Amino acid sequence: MPSLMEPPPNPARDTALAERLEAFRTGDGVDLIRESVRTVLQELVDFEAAGVIGAERYERTGERVTDTQRYPP
Template sequence: MALSQSAVSELLDAFRTGEGVDLIRESVRMVMQELIEAEATEQVGAGRYERSESRVNERNGSRARLLATQAGDVELRIPKLRKGRSSRSSSSLGAGSTRPCMRW
């Protein structure tokens, strides 16, 4: 799991120019989203838009979930999978939930 350099650069540039970016909350959102995406990739057996012989499932869009953290509310995109649950840890994300943060 690696955060894209461009995403980190955009965040830091926005923070420096004072465009109203909350650096802590946005950092939490980026890290949590990367963890959720990595977990979905593991369950599917292939990355997003990637063809693979080891694929065992398919992505089917995503849904928004609000996670309340000490840094503030963070909106995350939870991938939906065609077969089974979307994700082990992220499936328990609900409004006001902070327990999934403790699991990671």
């Protein structure tokens, strides 16, 4: 019986993880790291912009006094 801290065996997940780890070992993981960092930073920018504007992206509210037209996609 697996412990609560240990996920049940999943060969597909384990294989994908092994492939990613091998990519990092051989130096092929640079693009994965770059894309991961870009995605996280974009999410942070979107979150901050939503807080300043008072609405999520594409959301319309009556209190909204600004927009994201100058905000790059």
